[in-house]
Amino acid sequence: MLTDTHTHMDNQAFAEDREAALARAYDNGVTRMINIGFNRETIPTSLQLAEQYDWIYSTVGWHPQDAIDMKAGDLDWIESLCRHPKVVAIGEIGLDYYWDTSPKDVQDRVFRGQIRLARKVGLPISIHNREAHGDIVRILREEKAEDVGGVMHCFSGSWETAKLCLDMNFYISFGGPVTFKNARQPKEVLARVPLDRVLIETDAPYLTPHPLRGKRNETSYVRLVAESAADIVGLPLEQFADVTTANAKRLFRLP
Template structure:
């Protein structure tokens, strides 16, 4: 069984064939997933999905690109909804220096507030880091995020930094880019991450793995990510699936039968 730890199946890209997407996931043994909401619209679309599907879990938070748009009402909404029994993490949150929309000080403040909120709610974090590794690590360390831990989502940096995040009680999650020809850095890093700290994800509808690069991604394709992890680690696909699923359950504190 595979666990896709990061999806945006609440995205309108799936409006016309949502049921078929879930069926294809089940056919490829993707039996668990997390759906992530990152702004007002996508957060609202998390709850109908997790209410109707027992083995789809939710994560909600405010993404860093839009930090400047976050109001106090938005913060309070996230705070209220974290108590929903299907919510297993706060995220994705973090820092994004690629886009110019939200100034760094604003991103930092929104990031810190949400880390503190996650600690109050005793929920792990899902971290988005783009071109901001040092500041992301520093803020997590200063806010003592190791008390709740979480996921470095769609990890794209080197092993040195991965080690530092692992030391802060974070799991390292890889997505479709690990299958790209130009992603040797991610493969080298994944090869060194301890087995008990590895997760797999799609980030669908984005970042479709090879040979589907550029097309709409979907949870079924997390299998291709797991196959690449298995190859890098010298494991069978079954073993890679078992380990990463166990890690996901431990990270998100999911206790279930079967």
């Protein structure tokens, strides 16, 4: 019983075989998935997917790479969608200092606005963090994000950063990189995170796990992530799958 807590199965990469890819996921034991709506284009398609399948849920939020495109009224639109029965979190939101697509001050403003919205509506948040560990932690603390908690999506930071996030009521999610042979830090962090705070994901169609690197990722491959992660923490796959699914159900309040 696996749960992919961060995927983009509405992406155009699945335009030709989306239904088959979702069937593969279900056949591989994926009983729940959280699809990410992260800008003006993907929020409607993510919600449409969640409405179509009873085992798929959606987030709504504004990605930091697209922060420059956020217009007046978009935050109100996101707030109105938080009442949708299949919306389980606000995200993915955060900071991205790798891609130079939105100025840092704009990312900061958009990030803070969505944390405040999450606290207003009582939903957890899904955090995108690329090369911005210190500012992410500082803003989460300043905006009292621990009131709602959430998940550090595809965590890439140190154990010290993970500990600060855990202290603020966040779960730590691991994806394809934890399967990579040369990815020492994610493995070391995973081994130290309390089991009741671990989540798994694919981030499909990106970050395909070993041994399929270079191919399109899809939600069915969360099983490969689970197999590697279970080995790292020293649990049988079935037990690890049950634990991480229970964690996802608790965080996102899934039935």
